[in-house]
Amino acid sequence: MKKLINDPDRVLADALRGIELAHPDLRVDHANRIIYRATPKDHGTVALVSGGGSGHEPLHGGFVGFGMLDAACAGEVFTSPTPDQMQEATKTVDRGAGVLHIVKNYTGDVMNFEMAAELAAMEASVEVRTVVVNDDVAVQDSLYTAGRRGVGLTVLLEKLVGAAAEQGRDLDELVALAEKVNAEGRSMGMALTSCTVPAAGKPTFDLPEDQMEIGIGIHGEPGRHRVPLASAKEIAEMLVEPILGDLSFGDAPTIVMLNGMGGTPLIELYLMYGEVAGILERHGVTVARSLVGNYITSLDMAGCSVTVLRADDELVSLWDAPVETSGLRWGR
Protein backbone atom coordinates (compact mmCIF):
# COMPACT_ATOMS: atom_id res chain seq x y z
CA MET A 1 0.00 0.00 0.00
CA LYS A 2 1.45 3.36 -1.04
CA LYS A 3 -0.55 6.19 0.54
CA LEU A 4 0.08 9.68 1.92
CA ILE A 5 -0.70 8.73 5.50
CA ASN A 6 1.01 8.68 8.90
CA ASP A 7 -0.88 5.81 10.44
CA PRO A 8 -3.76 3.80 8.92
CA ASP A 9 -5.80 4.27 12.10
CA ARG A 10 -5.41 8.04 12.12
CA VAL A 11 -6.33 8.83 8.52
CA LEU A 12 -9.68 10.44 9.34
CA ALA A 13 -8.44 12.43 12.35
CA ASP A 14 -5.45 13.74 10.39
CA ALA A 15 -7.57 14.59 7.33
CA LEU A 16 -10.07 16.53 9.46
CA ARG A 17 -7.19 18.60 10.77
CA GLY A 18 -6.20 19.46 7.21
CA ILE A 19 -9.78 20.30 6.23
CA GLU A 20 -10.04 22.73 9.11
CA LEU A 21 -6.73 24.42 8.28
CA ALA A 22 -7.49 24.61 4.55
CA HIS A 23 -10.96 26.12 4.90
CA PRO A 24 -11.33 29.02 7.33
CA ASP A 25 -15.06 29.17 6.53
CA LEU A 26 -15.50 25.69 8.04
CA ARG A 27 -15.26 24.51 11.63
CA VAL A 28 -14.39 21.00 12.72
CA ASP A 29 -15.59 19.37 15.95
CA HIS A 30 -12.77 16.84 16.25
CA ALA A 31 -14.26 14.91 19.16
CA ASN A 32 -17.52 14.31 17.29
CA ARG A 33 -16.03 14.40 13.79
CA ILE A 34 -18.40 17.02 12.51
CA ILE A 35 -17.63 19.58 9.80
CA TYR A 36 -19.91 22.62 10.03
CA ARG A 37 -20.19 26.19 8.82
CA ALA A 38 -18.16 28.84 10.63
CA THR A 39 -21.03 31.26 10.01
CA PRO A 40 -24.39 29.66 10.81
CA LYS A 41 -27.36 30.46 8.61
CA ASP A 42 -30.09 32.84 9.77
CA HIS A 43 -32.32 31.94 12.68
CA GLY A 44 -35.62 30.47 11.48
CA THR A 45 -34.16 28.61 8.48
CA VAL A 46 -34.01 24.85 8.10
CA ALA A 47 -30.57 23.28 8.44
CA LEU A 48 -29.31 20.33 6.40
CA VAL A 49 -27.16 17.57 7.91
CA SER A 50 -25.65 14.71 5.98
CA GLY A 51 -22.91 12.24 6.68
CA GLY A 52 -21.61 8.81 6.00
CA GLY A 53 -18.44 6.81 5.91
CA SER A 54 -15.30 8.67 4.87
CA GLY A 55 -13.42 7.95 1.67
CA HIS A 56 -15.97 9.59 -0.67
CA GLU A 57 -14.48 13.10 -0.55
CA PRO A 58 -15.43 15.76 -1.38
CA LEU A 59 -18.78 14.21 -0.25
CA HIS A 60 -19.96 15.21 2.39
CA GLY A 61 -17.64 17.66 4.14
CA GLY A 62 -16.75 19.36 0.87
CA PHE A 63 -20.39 20.30 0.44
CA VAL A 64 -20.74 22.14 3.74
CA GLY A 65 -21.21 25.87 3.23
CA PHE A 66 -23.54 28.45 1.77
CA GLY A 67 -26.12 26.91 -0.55
CA MET A 68 -25.59 23.29 0.49
CA LEU A 69 -25.13 21.53 3.84
CA ASP A 70 -24.89 23.04 7.31
CA ALA A 71 -22.98 20.10 8.76
CA ALA A 72 -21.52 16.77 7.74
CA CYS A 73 -20.75 13.84 10.06
CA ALA A 74 -17.70 11.83 9.10
CA GLY A 75 -17.56 8.13 9.92
CA GLU A 76 -14.48 5.94 9.65
CA VAL A 77 -13.55 4.99 6.09
CA PHE A 78 -16.61 3.30 4.55
CA THR A 79 -18.28 2.98 8.00
CA SER A 80 -21.38 4.94 8.91
CA PRO A 81 -21.05 7.57 11.63
CA THR A 82 -22.84 6.96 14.94
CA PRO A 83 -26.12 8.46 16.20
CA ASP A 84 -24.46 10.56 18.91
CA GLN A 85 -22.36 12.30 16.24
CA MET A 86 -25.43 12.96 14.13
CA GLN A 87 -27.41 14.20 17.09
CA GLU A 88 -24.59 16.54 18.09
CA ALA A 89 -24.40 17.87 14.52
CA THR A 90 -28.17 18.32 14.50
CA LYS A 91 -28.11 20.34 17.72
CA THR A 92 -25.12 22.38 16.53
CA VAL A 93 -26.77 23.59 13.31
CA ASP A 94 -30.45 23.80 14.33
CA ARG A 95 -31.72 27.34 13.82
CA GLY A 96 -35.16 26.73 15.28
CA ALA A 97 -36.86 25.64 12.06
CA GLY A 98 -35.96 21.96 12.09
CA VAL A 99 -33.21 19.87 10.53
CA LEU A 100 -33.29 17.70 7.42
CA HIS A 101 -31.10 14.58 7.46
CA ILE A 102 -29.88 13.49 4.04
CA VAL A 103 -28.98 9.80 4.16
CA LYS A 104 -27.59 7.48 1.50
CA ASN A 105 -29.39 4.15 1.40
CA TYR A 106 -27.01 1.78 3.13
CA THR A 107 -28.21 -0.39 6.02
CA GLY A 108 -25.77 1.09 8.53
CA ASP A 109 -26.31 4.71 7.51
CA VAL A 110 -30.09 4.38 7.59
CA MET A 111 -30.14 2.71 11.03
CA ASN A 112 -27.72 5.15 12.62
CA PHE A 113 -29.54 8.21 11.29
CA GLU A 114 -32.85 6.66 12.39
CA MET A 115 -31.53 6.30 15.93
CA ALA A 116 -30.22 9.87 15.84
CA ALA A 117 -33.68 11.14 14.88
CA GLU A 118 -35.22 9.07 17.71
CA LEU A 119 -32.74 10.52 20.20
CA ALA A 120 -33.57 14.03 19.00
CA ALA A 121 -37.30 13.29 19.37
CA MET A 122 -36.76 11.86 22.87
CA GLU A 123 -35.06 15.06 23.91
CA ALA A 124 -37.85 16.93 22.10
CA SER A 125 -35.19 19.43 21.18
CA VAL A 126 -35.15 19.54 17.39
CA GLU A 127 -37.66 18.52 14.73
CA VAL A 128 -35.83 16.13 12.43
CA ARG A 129 -37.01 14.81 9.07
CA THR A 130 -35.10 12.40 6.89
CA VAL A 131 -34.74 11.76 3.19
CA VAL A 132 -33.05 8.56 2.01
CA VAL A 133 -31.33 8.72 -1.38
CA ASN A 134 -31.50 5.54 -3.47
CA ASP A 135 -30.60 6.20 -7.09
CA ASP A 136 -28.36 3.29 -8.07
CA VAL A 137 -29.94 1.40 -10.99
CA ALA A 138 -27.20 -1.25 -10.73
CA VAL A 139 -29.08 -2.86 -7.86
CA GLN A 140 -31.72 -5.08 -9.37
CA ASP A 141 -34.30 -7.02 -7.38
CA SER A 142 -34.51 -4.15 -4.93
CA LEU A 143 -37.38 -5.99 -3.21
CA TYR A 144 -34.98 -8.78 -2.23
CA THR A 145 -32.04 -6.64 -1.19
CA ALA A 146 -31.41 -3.72 1.12
CA GLY A 147 -32.67 -1.65 -1.82
CA ARG A 148 -30.98 0.61 -4.31
CA ARG A 149 -27.87 2.29 -2.97
CA GLY A 150 -27.49 6.02 -2.61
CA VAL A 151 -24.74 7.22 -4.92
CA GLY A 152 -24.18 10.17 -7.29
CA LEU A 153 -27.61 11.74 -6.98
CA THR A 154 -26.72 12.61 -3.38
CA VAL A 155 -24.44 15.39 -4.70
CA LEU A 156 -27.19 16.90 -6.83
CA LEU A 157 -29.76 16.58 -4.06
CA GLU A 158 -27.54 18.32 -1.51
CA LYS A 159 -27.03 21.19 -3.99
CA LEU A 160 -30.68 21.58 -4.96
CA VAL A 161 -32.23 21.19 -1.51
CA GLY A 162 -29.45 23.33 -0.01
CA ALA A 163 -30.34 26.15 -2.39
CA ALA A 164 -34.01 25.87 -1.47
CA ALA A 165 -33.18 25.92 2.27
CA GLU A 166 -31.19 29.09 1.71
CA GLN A 167 -34.37 30.66 0.24
CA GLY A 168 -36.11 30.05 3.55
CA ARG A 169 -38.42 27.19 2.57
CA ASP A 170 -39.85 25.27 5.51
CA LEU A 171 -39.09 21.69 6.53
CA ASP A 172 -42.16 20.17 4.83
CA GLU A 173 -41.37 21.90 1.55
CA LEU A 174 -37.76 20.77 1.70
CA VAL A 175 -38.74 17.16 2.42
CA ALA A 176 -41.09 17.25 -0.58
CA LEU A 177 -38.39 18.74 -2.80
CA ALA A 178 -35.81 16.19 -1.65
CA GLU A 179 -38.24 13.33 -2.33
CA LYS A 180 -38.95 14.74 -5.77
CA VAL A 181 -35.24 14.95 -6.61
CA ASN A 182 -34.71 11.41 -5.36
CA ALA A 183 -37.60 10.13 -7.49
CA GLU A 184 -36.34 11.85 -10.64
CA GLY A 185 -32.64 10.88 -10.62
CA ARG A 186 -30.74 7.71 -11.53
CA SER A 187 -27.08 6.68 -11.42
CA MET A 188 -24.82 3.88 -12.63
CA GLY A 189 -21.12 3.38 -11.95
CA MET A 190 -18.18 1.27 -13.07
CA ALA A 191 -14.68 0.45 -11.83
CA LEU A 192 -11.42 -0.11 -13.67
CA THR A 193 -9.62 -0.96 -10.43
CA SER A 194 -10.51 -1.79 -6.84
CA CYS A 195 -9.76 0.58 -4.00
CA THR A 196 -7.54 0.16 -0.95
CA VAL A 197 -9.01 0.91 2.48
CA PRO A 198 -6.07 2.22 4.56
CA ALA A 199 -6.90 0.01 7.56
CA ALA A 200 -7.07 -3.07 5.32
CA GLY A 201 -3.84 -2.29 3.47
CA LYS A 202 -4.73 -4.19 0.34
CA PRO A 203 -7.26 -3.79 -2.50
CA THR A 204 -10.82 -4.76 -1.54
CA PHE A 205 -11.25 -7.01 -4.56
CA ASP A 206 -9.11 -8.41 -7.35
CA LEU A 207 -9.74 -6.97 -10.78
CA PRO A 208 -7.44 -8.29 -13.52
CA GLU A 209 -5.80 -5.83 -15.91
CA ASP A 210 -8.11 -6.76 -18.79
CA GLN A 211 -11.38 -6.76 -16.79
CA MET A 212 -13.72 -4.12 -15.40
CA GLU A 213 -16.67 -4.19 -13.02
CA ILE A 214 -19.95 -2.63 -14.19
CA GLY A 215 -22.58 -1.49 -11.69
CA ILE A 216 -20.41 -0.92 -8.64
CA GLY A 217 -21.33 0.89 -5.45
CA ILE A 218 -19.03 3.33 -3.69
CA HIS A 219 -17.50 0.96 -1.11
CA GLY A 220 -15.91 -1.59 -3.38
CA GLU A 221 -19.11 -3.65 -3.39
CA PRO A 222 -19.45 -6.01 -6.29
CA GLY A 223 -21.10 -4.81 -9.46
CA ARG A 224 -23.77 -6.21 -11.68
CA HIS A 225 -21.18 -8.03 -13.74
CA ARG A 226 -17.52 -8.30 -14.57
CA VAL A 227 -16.72 -7.90 -18.23
CA PRO A 228 -13.67 -7.48 -20.48
CA LEU A 229 -12.29 -3.96 -20.68
CA ALA A 230 -13.95 -1.99 -23.49
CA SER A 231 -13.65 1.40 -25.18
CA ALA A 232 -14.93 4.56 -23.51
CA LYS A 233 -17.79 4.67 -26.03
CA GLU A 234 -18.88 1.13 -25.13
CA ILE A 235 -18.52 1.77 -21.40
CA ALA A 236 -20.62 4.94 -21.71
CA GLU A 237 -23.39 2.86 -23.29
CA MET A 238 -23.20 0.28 -20.49
CA LEU A 239 -23.74 3.09 -17.98
CA VAL A 240 -26.33 5.21 -19.79
CA GLU A 241 -28.56 2.44 -21.20
CA PRO A 242 -29.68 1.09 -17.79
CA ILE A 243 -30.48 4.65 -16.68
CA LEU A 244 -32.58 5.38 -19.76
CA GLY A 245 -34.21 1.98 -19.36
CA ASP A 246 -35.24 2.78 -15.81
CA LEU A 247 -36.69 6.27 -16.17
CA SER A 248 -38.23 8.08 -19.10
CA PHE A 249 -36.73 11.52 -19.54
CA GLY A 250 -39.03 12.76 -22.34
CA ASP A 251 -38.26 16.33 -23.26
CA ALA A 252 -37.49 17.41 -19.69
CA PRO A 253 -34.32 19.40 -19.13
CA THR A 254 -31.78 17.18 -17.36
CA ILE A 255 -28.86 17.78 -15.04
CA VAL A 256 -26.07 15.30 -15.79
CA MET A 257 -23.07 14.46 -13.64
CA LEU A 258 -20.06 12.52 -14.89
CA ASN A 259 -18.34 11.63 -11.65
CA GLY A 260 -14.86 10.21 -11.12
CA MET A 261 -14.35 7.47 -8.52
CA GLY A 262 -11.14 9.07 -7.24
CA GLY A 263 -8.38 7.44 -9.28
CA THR A 264 -9.22 8.51 -12.83
CA PRO A 265 -7.70 11.66 -14.37
CA LEU A 266 -9.95 14.52 -15.38
CA ILE A 267 -8.96 14.18 -19.04
CA GLU A 268 -10.57 10.71 -19.08
CA LEU A 269 -13.64 12.00 -17.25
CA TYR A 270 -14.12 14.70 -19.91
CA LEU A 271 -13.58 12.09 -22.62
CA MET A 272 -16.28 9.96 -20.98
CA TYR A 273 -18.59 12.94 -20.64
CA GLY A 274 -18.30 13.51 -24.38
CA GLU A 275 -19.42 9.93 -25.01
CA VAL A 276 -22.26 10.15 -22.47
CA ALA A 277 -23.52 13.47 -23.87
CA GLY A 278 -23.47 11.98 -27.40
CA ILE A 279 -25.59 8.98 -26.31
CA LEU A 280 -28.06 11.22 -24.48
CA GLU A 281 -28.37 13.43 -27.57
CA ARG A 282 -29.04 10.41 -29.79
CA HIS A 283 -31.84 9.43 -27.40
CA GLY A 284 -33.30 12.92 -27.55
CA VAL A 285 -32.46 13.73 -23.92
CA THR A 286 -31.88 17.45 -23.34
CA VAL A 287 -28.94 18.28 -21.12
CA ALA A 288 -29.62 21.59 -19.39
CA ARG A 289 -26.70 21.55 -16.93
CA SER A 290 -23.67 19.32 -16.46
CA LEU A 291 -21.01 18.63 -13.87
CA VAL A 292 -17.76 16.74 -14.54
CA GLY A 293 -15.24 15.84 -11.84
CA ASN A 294 -14.59 13.85 -8.67
CA TYR A 295 -17.55 14.51 -6.37
CA ILE A 296 -18.48 11.19 -4.76
CA THR A 297 -15.48 8.94 -4.79
CA SER A 298 -14.39 5.54 -3.59
CA LEU A 299 -10.87 6.30 -2.29
CA ASP A 300 -8.36 5.53 -5.06
CA MET A 301 -10.70 3.50 -7.27
CA ALA A 302 -10.34 4.20 -10.98
CA GLY A 303 -13.64 4.45 -12.79
CA CYS A 304 -16.63 6.71 -13.08
CA SER A 305 -20.36 7.01 -12.61
CA VAL A 306 -23.11 8.75 -14.54
CA THR A 307 -26.07 10.47 -12.87
CA VAL A 308 -29.01 11.86 -14.82
CA LEU A 309 -31.69 13.95 -13.11
CA ARG A 310 -35.00 14.69 -14.84
CA ALA A 311 -35.31 18.34 -13.89
CA ASP A 312 -37.73 21.19 -14.52
CA ASP A 313 -37.39 24.97 -14.52
CA GLU A 314 -37.52 25.08 -10.72
CA LEU A 315 -34.71 22.54 -10.31
CA VAL A 316 -32.56 24.20 -12.97
CA SER A 317 -32.95 27.54 -11.22
CA LEU A 318 -32.05 25.94 -7.86
CA TRP A 319 -29.02 24.41 -9.56
CA ASP A 320 -27.93 27.85 -10.79
CA ALA A 321 -28.41 29.46 -7.36
CA PRO A 322 -25.20 30.59 -5.65
CA VAL A 323 -23.15 27.98 -3.82
CA GLU A 324 -19.99 28.42 -1.81
CA THR A 325 -18.46 25.17 -0.57
CA SER A 326 -15.01 23.67 -1.04
CA GLY A 327 -16.47 21.12 -3.47
CA LEU A 328 -18.87 23.31 -5.50
CA ARG A 329 -18.61 27.06 -5.85
CA TRP A 330 -20.35 29.40 -8.24
CA GLY A 331 -22.57 32.47 -8.59
CA ARG A 332 -21.59 34.32 -5.44
Added chain:
Amino acid sequence: MSTTDTLTMPAFTAWLAAFRDRVTEQRSYLTELDSAIGDADHGANMARGMAAVMEKVEAAAPPTADELFKTVGMTLVTSVGGASGPLYGTFFLRFGMAAGAVTECDAAALSTALRAGLDGVVARGKAEAGDKTMFDALAPALEAMDAAVASGASLAEATAAARDAAAAGRDATEPLVARKGRASYLGERSAGHLDPGATSAALLMEALAEVAAS
Protein backbone atom coordinates in the same frame (compact mmCIF):
# COMPACT_ATOMS: atom_id res chain seq x y z
CA MET B 1 -26.84 -27.32 36.38
CA SER B 2 -27.84 -24.11 38.03
CA THR B 3 -28.30 -23.99 41.73
CA THR B 4 -30.28 -20.74 41.66
CA ASP B 5 -33.06 -19.90 39.33
CA THR B 6 -32.40 -16.24 38.76
CA LEU B 7 -29.72 -14.16 37.09
CA THR B 8 -28.43 -11.48 39.45
CA MET B 9 -26.56 -8.27 38.65
CA PRO B 10 -23.14 -9.96 38.89
CA ALA B 11 -24.45 -12.66 36.56
CA PHE B 12 -25.58 -10.04 34.02
CA THR B 13 -22.10 -8.53 34.10
CA ALA B 14 -20.58 -11.99 33.77
CA TRP B 15 -22.81 -12.60 30.71
CA LEU B 16 -21.52 -9.43 29.07
CA ALA B 17 -17.91 -10.30 29.95
CA ALA B 18 -18.33 -13.80 28.53
CA PHE B 19 -19.75 -12.31 25.32
CA ARG B 20 -16.84 -9.88 25.14
CA ASP B 21 -14.38 -12.75 25.58
CA ARG B 22 -16.03 -14.75 22.83
CA VAL B 23 -16.16 -11.95 20.24
CA THR B 24 -12.56 -11.04 21.12
CA GLU B 25 -11.34 -14.62 20.73
CA GLN B 26 -13.29 -15.04 17.50
CA ARG B 27 -12.60 -11.56 16.15
CA SER B 28 -10.65 -12.84 13.13
CA TYR B 29 -13.18 -15.56 12.41
CA LEU B 30 -16.11 -13.12 12.47
CA THR B 31 -14.22 -10.72 10.22
CA GLU B 32 -13.36 -13.56 7.86
CA LEU B 33 -17.05 -14.49 7.60
CA ASP B 34 -17.85 -10.82 6.98
CA SER B 35 -15.13 -10.51 4.29
CA ALA B 36 -16.87 -13.19 2.28
CA ILE B 37 -20.25 -11.47 2.11
CA GLY B 38 -19.99 -8.07 3.79
CA ASP B 39 -17.43 -5.40 4.47
CA ALA B 40 -14.91 -7.23 6.64
CA ASP B 41 -15.39 -5.37 9.90
CA HIS B 42 -17.80 -7.41 12.05
CA GLY B 43 -15.13 -8.99 14.28
CA ALA B 44 -13.27 -5.73 14.82
CA ASN B 45 -16.49 -3.81 15.44
CA MET B 46 -17.93 -6.28 17.97
CA ALA B 47 -14.61 -6.67 19.80
CA ARG B 48 -14.16 -2.89 20.01
CA GLY B 49 -17.79 -2.38 21.06
CA MET B 50 -17.80 -5.01 23.81
CA ALA B 51 -14.44 -3.81 25.14
CA ALA B 52 -15.93 -0.32 25.44
CA VAL B 53 -19.04 -1.80 27.09
CA MET B 54 -17.06 -3.60 29.79
CA GLU B 55 -14.98 -0.50 30.48
CA LYS B 56 -18.13 1.57 30.98
CA VAL B 57 -19.93 -1.10 33.00
CA GLU B 58 -16.97 -1.74 35.30
CA ALA B 59 -16.48 1.99 35.88
CA ALA B 60 -20.14 2.90 36.40
CA ALA B 61 -21.39 -0.32 38.07
CA PRO B 62 -25.07 0.41 37.32
CA PRO B 63 -27.24 -0.85 40.23
CA THR B 64 -30.24 -2.17 38.28
CA ALA B 65 -30.84 -4.12 35.08
CA ASP B 66 -32.49 -1.25 33.20
CA GLU B 67 -29.56 1.07 33.88
CA LEU B 68 -26.97 -1.60 33.16
CA PHE B 69 -28.42 -2.51 29.78
CA LYS B 70 -29.08 1.09 28.84
CA THR B 71 -25.37 1.71 29.37
CA VAL B 72 -24.55 -1.37 27.30
CA GLY B 73 -26.89 -0.36 24.46
CA MET B 74 -25.81 3.26 24.30
CA THR B 75 -22.13 2.29 24.39
CA LEU B 76 -22.58 -0.11 21.48
CA VAL B 77 -24.58 2.44 19.53
CA THR B 78 -21.96 5.14 20.00
CA SER B 79 -18.82 3.07 19.57
CA VAL B 80 -19.56 0.52 16.86
CA GLY B 81 -21.18 2.30 13.90
CA GLY B 82 -22.18 0.33 10.81
CA ALA B 83 -25.25 -1.87 11.14
CA SER B 84 -24.21 -4.00 14.11
CA GLY B 85 -23.95 -0.97 16.43
CA PRO B 86 -27.60 0.03 16.09
CA LEU B 87 -28.80 -3.59 16.00
CA TYR B 88 -26.97 -4.88 19.09
CA GLY B 89 -27.44 -1.48 20.73
CA THR B 90 -31.20 -1.62 20.21
CA PHE B 91 -31.26 -5.23 21.42
CA PHE B 92 -29.73 -4.29 24.79
CA LEU B 93 -31.67 -1.03 25.16
CA ARG B 94 -34.98 -2.85 24.71
CA PHE B 95 -33.79 -5.75 26.86
CA GLY B 96 -33.09 -3.31 29.71
CA MET B 97 -36.39 -1.48 29.33
CA ALA B 98 -38.30 -4.77 29.50
CA ALA B 99 -36.27 -6.09 32.44
CA GLY B 100 -36.97 -2.88 34.38
CA ALA B 101 -35.41 -1.50 37.56
CA VAL B 102 -34.75 -4.94 39.03
CA THR B 103 -31.63 -6.64 40.35
CA GLU B 104 -32.47 -10.16 39.23
CA CYS B 105 -34.48 -12.03 36.58
CA ASP B 106 -35.94 -15.52 36.60
CA ALA B 107 -36.16 -17.56 33.40
CA ALA B 108 -39.56 -16.15 32.43
CA ALA B 109 -38.49 -12.54 32.99
CA LEU B 110 -35.26 -13.18 31.11
CA SER B 111 -37.17 -14.66 28.22
CA THR B 112 -39.52 -11.65 28.15
CA ALA B 113 -36.56 -9.25 28.11
CA LEU B 114 -34.80 -11.21 25.37
CA ARG B 115 -38.01 -11.17 23.33
CA ALA B 116 -38.23 -7.38 23.72
CA GLY B 117 -34.63 -7.14 22.54
CA LEU B 118 -35.37 -9.25 19.50
CA ASP B 119 -38.47 -7.17 18.73
CA GLY B 120 -36.22 -4.12 18.81
CA VAL B 121 -33.82 -5.73 16.35
CA VAL B 122 -36.73 -6.51 14.03
CA ALA B 123 -38.08 -2.96 14.31
CA ARG B 124 -34.63 -1.55 13.55
CA GLY B 125 -33.49 -3.96 10.85
CA LYS B 126 -36.84 -5.03 9.36
CA ALA B 127 -35.45 -8.54 9.09
CA GLU B 128 -37.63 -11.59 8.65
CA ALA B 129 -36.91 -15.28 9.06
CA GLY B 130 -34.55 -16.53 6.37
CA ASP B 131 -33.11 -13.14 5.42
CA LYS B 132 -29.69 -14.40 6.60
CA THR B 133 -29.28 -12.11 9.59
CA MET B 134 -28.85 -12.32 13.38
CA PHE B 135 -32.63 -12.83 13.54
CA ASP B 136 -32.12 -16.35 12.20
CA ALA B 137 -30.11 -17.29 15.31
CA LEU B 138 -32.06 -15.28 17.90
CA ALA B 139 -35.62 -16.13 16.89
CA PRO B 140 -35.27 -19.93 17.18
CA ALA B 141 -33.27 -19.44 20.38
CA LEU B 142 -36.15 -17.57 21.99
CA GLU B 143 -38.72 -20.06 20.76
CA ALA B 144 -36.69 -22.87 22.32
CA MET B 145 -36.30 -20.91 25.52
CA ASP B 146 -40.01 -20.13 25.77
CA ALA B 147 -40.89 -23.78 25.19
CA ALA B 148 -38.41 -24.84 27.88
CA VAL B 149 -39.75 -22.28 30.35
CA ALA B 150 -43.34 -23.36 29.63
CA SER B 151 -42.45 -26.97 30.40
CA GLY B 152 -40.95 -25.98 33.73
CA ALA B 153 -37.26 -26.13 32.82
CA SER B 154 -34.69 -24.47 35.03
CA LEU B 155 -32.92 -21.30 33.97
CA ALA B 156 -29.83 -23.32 33.04
CA GLU B 157 -31.87 -25.78 30.99
CA ALA B 158 -33.82 -23.03 29.25
CA THR B 159 -30.73 -21.05 28.30
CA ALA B 160 -28.97 -24.22 27.15
CA ALA B 161 -31.93 -24.91 24.86
CA ALA B 162 -31.67 -21.36 23.57
CA ARG B 163 -27.93 -21.79 22.95
CA ASP B 164 -28.44 -24.98 20.95
CA ALA B 165 -31.26 -23.49 18.89
CA ALA B 166 -29.18 -20.39 18.17
CA ALA B 167 -26.30 -22.55 16.94
CA ALA B 168 -28.65 -24.53 14.72
CA GLY B 169 -30.16 -21.29 13.42
CA ARG B 170 -26.69 -19.93 12.71
CA ASP B 171 -25.73 -23.08 10.77
CA ALA B 172 -28.96 -22.86 8.80
CA THR B 173 -27.95 -19.44 7.44
CA GLU B 174 -25.18 -20.99 5.35
CA PRO B 175 -27.21 -21.93 2.25
CA LEU B 176 -29.41 -18.82 2.42
CA VAL B 177 -29.32 -15.95 -0.08
CA ALA B 178 -29.06 -12.70 1.90
CA ARG B 179 -31.97 -10.28 1.63
CA LYS B 180 -30.80 -7.64 4.09
CA GLY B 181 -27.65 -5.60 4.59
CA ARG B 182 -24.66 -5.29 2.34
CA ALA B 183 -24.56 -9.04 1.68
CA SER B 184 -27.86 -8.69 -0.19
CA TYR B 185 -26.06 -6.94 -3.06
CA LEU B 186 -24.25 -10.23 -3.73
CA GLY B 187 -27.52 -11.99 -4.55
CA GLU B 188 -26.89 -15.70 -5.18
CA ARG B 189 -23.21 -15.23 -4.40
CA SER B 190 -24.08 -14.77 -0.71
CA ALA B 191 -25.15 -18.42 -0.44
CA GLY B 192 -22.63 -20.89 0.93
CA HIS B 193 -21.41 -18.64 3.75
CA LEU B 194 -22.46 -18.41 7.40
CA ASP B 195 -23.97 -15.07 8.30
CA PRO B 196 -21.56 -13.13 10.56
CA GLY B 197 -24.42 -11.50 12.54
CA ALA B 198 -26.09 -14.84 13.22
CA THR B 199 -22.70 -16.18 14.27
CA SER B 200 -22.09 -13.42 16.82
CA ALA B 201 -25.70 -13.73 18.05
CA ALA B 202 -25.10 -17.43 18.68
CA LEU B 203 -22.06 -16.42 20.77
CA LEU B 204 -24.32 -14.15 22.82
CA MET B 205 -26.62 -17.08 23.64
CA GLU B 206 -23.62 -19.32 24.34
CA ALA B 207 -22.35 -16.76 26.84
CA LEU B 208 -25.77 -16.59 28.49
CA ALA B 209 -26.02 -20.37 28.86
CA GLU B 210 -22.52 -20.53 30.32
CA VAL B 211 -23.34 -17.92 32.96
CA ALA B 212 -26.71 -19.50 33.81
CA ALA B 213 -25.04 -22.88 34.31
CA SER B 214 -22.30 -21.60 36.59
